[in-house]
Amino acid sequence: MENILLVKYGEIAMRGKNRYLVENQLIRIIIKNLEYLDDYKVYKEQGRLLVKCETGNFDYDEVIPKIVNILGVVAVCPGIELREKTIENIRNSALRYMKKNYSGKTLTFKVETKRSDKKFPLDSREISADVGGFILHGMDGLSVDVHNPDITLMVELRNSAYIYSSLIKGFGGLPMGTSGKATVLMSGGIDSPVAAFMTAKRGVEIDAVYFDSPPHTSERARQKVIDLAEKLSLYTGKFNLYIVPFTEVQHYLYNNVPPEKITIFLKRAMIKTAEKIALETNSLALVTGDSIGQVASQTMQAINSINSAAKELTILRPLCGFDKQEIVDLAKKIDTFEISIQPYEDCCTVFVPKHPETKPKKSIIEKIESRLYELDNLISKACKNRKTI
Ligand code: ATP
Ligand code: MG
Numbered sequence: 077m078e079n080i081l082l083v084k085y086g087e088i089a090m091r092g093k094n095r096y097l098v099e100n101q102l103i104r105i106i107i108k109n110l111e112y113l114d115d116y117k118v119y120k121e122q123g124r125l126l127v128k129c130e131t132g133n134f135d136y137d138e139v140i141p142k143i144v145n146i147l148g149v150v151a152v153c154p155g156i157e158l159r160e161k162t163i164e165n166i167r168n169s170a171l172r173y174m175k176k177n178y179s180g181k182t183l184t185f186k187v188e189t190k191r192s193d194k195k196f197p198l199d200s201r202e203i204s205a206d207v208g209g210f211i212l213h214g215m216d217g218l219s220v221d222v223h224n225p226d227i228t229l230m231v232e233l234r235n236s237a238y239i240y241s242s243l244i245k246g247f248g249g250l251p252m253g254t255s256g257k258a259t260v261l262m263s264g265g266i267d268s269p270v271a272a273f274m275t276a277k278r279g280v281e282i283d284a285v286y287f288d289s290p291p292h293t294s295e296r297a298r299q300k301v302i303d304l305a306e307k308l309s310l311y312t313g314k315f316n317l318y319i320v321p322f323t324e325v326q327h328y329l330y331n332n333v334p335p336e337k338i339t340i341f342l343k344r345a346m347i348k349t350a351e352k353i354a355l356e357t358n359s360l361a362l363v364t365g366d367s368i369g370q371v372a373s374q375t376m377q378a379i380n381s382i383n384s385a386a387k388e389l390t391i392l393r394p395l396c397g398f399d400k401q402e403i404v405d406l407a408k409k410i411d412t413f414e415i416s417i418q419p420y421e422d423c424c425t426v427f428v429p430k431h432p433e434t435k436p437k438k439s440i441i442e443k444i445e446s447r448l449y450e451l452d453n454l455i456s457k458a459c460k461n462r463k464t465i
Contacts, residue, residue, distance in 0.1 A: 077169050079134040080157045082238055083125035083143060086150040086248050094254070098279070099125070102148045102251040105313040109142040122192050122234045126157070144244050147277050147311050148251035153230070155240025163198060166237050167210040170229060173239050174211050174218075184221035186228055187211070193233040203231060247410075250279030252312040257281040258392065259354035260363040261346055262317070264300040264420060267365030267395055269308060269412040270403050274394035275363050276312045283315055283357060284308075285350045285462075287322040297420035302465060304415050311410065317465040318353055325349075325454045332448055336433045339373045340441055341448075344385035345455060351386050352459045362386060367395040367403065377435040384438060 085102060103118050103125060110116045110127075116139060119126040127139065136154050144152045158169050170187070187208040189200035198206065211229070212218055232238040260272040262284040276282050286301045298319065305317040322345075329341045350362050366374050373382070383391055395403055407413035445451070 077172070078128065078132065078157045080155060080238070081127040081134070081136070081139060081143070082121075082153040082155055082232070082240060083127065084150045084153070084243075085125070085148050085251075098148070098251060098254045101254050102146070105146050105148075105251055105253075106143055108313055109146065109310075110139065113139065113142075121236070124232075124234065128157075140244060144246045145310050146251065146313070147247055147249045148279075149246035150248045151243045151245050153238075153240040153243050155230075155238050158237040158239070161193070161196065161233065161237045163203065163206060166203070166231060166239070167207055170207045170231065170239055171211050171214045173241075174215055174227075174229065177241065178218075178227065179215070180217065182217045183226040184219050184224075185211070186220060186222045186225045187231060188228055189231040189233070191233045193235075196233050203233075207231060247277065247311065249277035252276045252279065252315075253281040255279035255281075257283065257357075257359045258361040258363050259350055259357070259359040260284045261350050261365075262286055262301060262304065263365070264297055264304065264416060264418075265365065266407050266413065266416040267367065267403055269304045269365075269416060270406050270410070271363055271365040271394045272308055273311060273406070273410050273412075275392065276308070280361075281315070282312065282363070283354075283359060284317045285320060285346075285353055286317065287320050287346055287349070289323045289326050290321070292323065292326070294420060296418075300415060300418055300420055304412055305465070307410075307412050307415060316357075319463045319465065320349060320353075320458050321461050322346075322349075322458055325451070325458055328448075328450055328454055333444060335429045336431055337436060337441065337444070338429055339432050340378060340381050340436050341445065343373055343378075343382045344441070344445065345451065347382060347385035347391065349455050349459055351389050352455065353462065354389055356459075359389070361390045361392050363392045363394065365395055366393045367398050367400075373432070375434050377437075381436045381438040381441045384442065 099120060106118050115130045117128055140152055143149060156173055158165055187204040189203040191200040208220060212220060227241050229241050255278060258275055258280050260282050262268045262272060272282055272284060284305055288298050309315060325345050329338060329345060333341045354362060368374060407416060
């Protein structure tokens with residue numbers, strides 16, 4: 077009888093041949109997250125992953141937070157493994173497990189069994205009834221409630237047998253790095269980190285690009301984006317953050333385009349730069365935190381005028397149908413909100429016009445841009461001078 081952590085992953089199980097690829101990716105990210113905990117090892121079990129501690133002293137408080145948040149994990153269950161898969165051993169161990177965890181309490185319970193091992197002589201109902209009856213007679217304070225019990229004791233029969241009674245939910249989705257790569261334009265705001273999370277949750281590997289405008293934006297503003305990226309990496313595993321010096325591009329646009337259109341040109345320049353980096357790093361799409369109608373630069377007309385800045389790649393906007401409140405709720409759930417609301421200036425707000433145009437015409441924008449002869453050079457330079465974290 078050994079303390080273990082069962083890791084459940086949902087969608088992966090349905091993905092045919094890709095399943096092994098995805099399982100292996102999940103194992104890699106778990107191993108990476110347990111990097112400094114040498115005693116822990118990860119194993120494949122039928123339809124589950126299994127984390128074991130070689131010393132036998134499983135520290136759940138330390139290990140669970142490092143695993144439960146990884147994208148692709150549906151839930152983790154601290155429990156015990158029984159190598160000897162006989163009904164006698166299951167019964168006795170289940171009773172010992174219940175006594176250890178719930179002695180002295182008055183509780184209702186039921187036993188539920190998953191039998192993946194079809195050779196086991198009893199079926200799942202028989203096992204549940206047998207184990208449930210044994211516990212009921214062997215321990216005080218318990219009664220059975222099959223509809224709404226305080227405790228559901230799970231018995232799973234796979235290569236070994238597993239017993240557990242608590243389940244801590246994860247985010248589900250797919251582990252990052254199983255569906256190609258995208259480049260996220262990440263400001264220090266609330267929206268784009270959420271957009272990055274949503275993209276990674278579909279298995280897409282992400283890189284992030286931040287446009288930095290010193291001295292208009294501070295060291296602290298940059299640190300905020302680094303902190304956000306670090307937080308996201310809890311869910312995704314490691315990824316690259318590119319810090320792009322954007323001051324020169326910004327000044328050039330400020331001096332050469334009509335003030336009410338500056339935001340549109342700035343966004344287009346960001347898209348162009350991000351696309352250049354994306355193409356150099358084998359990324360297949362760009363991602364922004366836009367949601368329709370939030371601000372002047374996110375009307376349908378503005379989005380259309382900005383979109384054509386990308387010549388080869390698709391721009392994904394995973395938040396396009398979200399209300400602000402929905403985005404905030406998700407930001408809180410993934411714990412980026414508190415970082416995002418720290419009050420450091422961002423490069424878009426430094427040059428906000430008094431009266432931004434809300435319905436720019438794409439043809440006019442493109443015509444003006446075709447006369448910005450220096451722009452491409454400045455973008456190339458910014459791109460070349462990026463720092464990778
Ligand atoms: P966010 O909360 O993500 O900052 P927002 O609602 O403030 O978004 P905007 O400031 O108009 O909206 O930005 C729209 C999108 O443009 C952002 O979600 C992000 O993808 C991108 N973006 C804006 N500023 C930057 C920046 N400094 N670096 C990288 N991307 C940026
Ligand atoms: Mg912003």
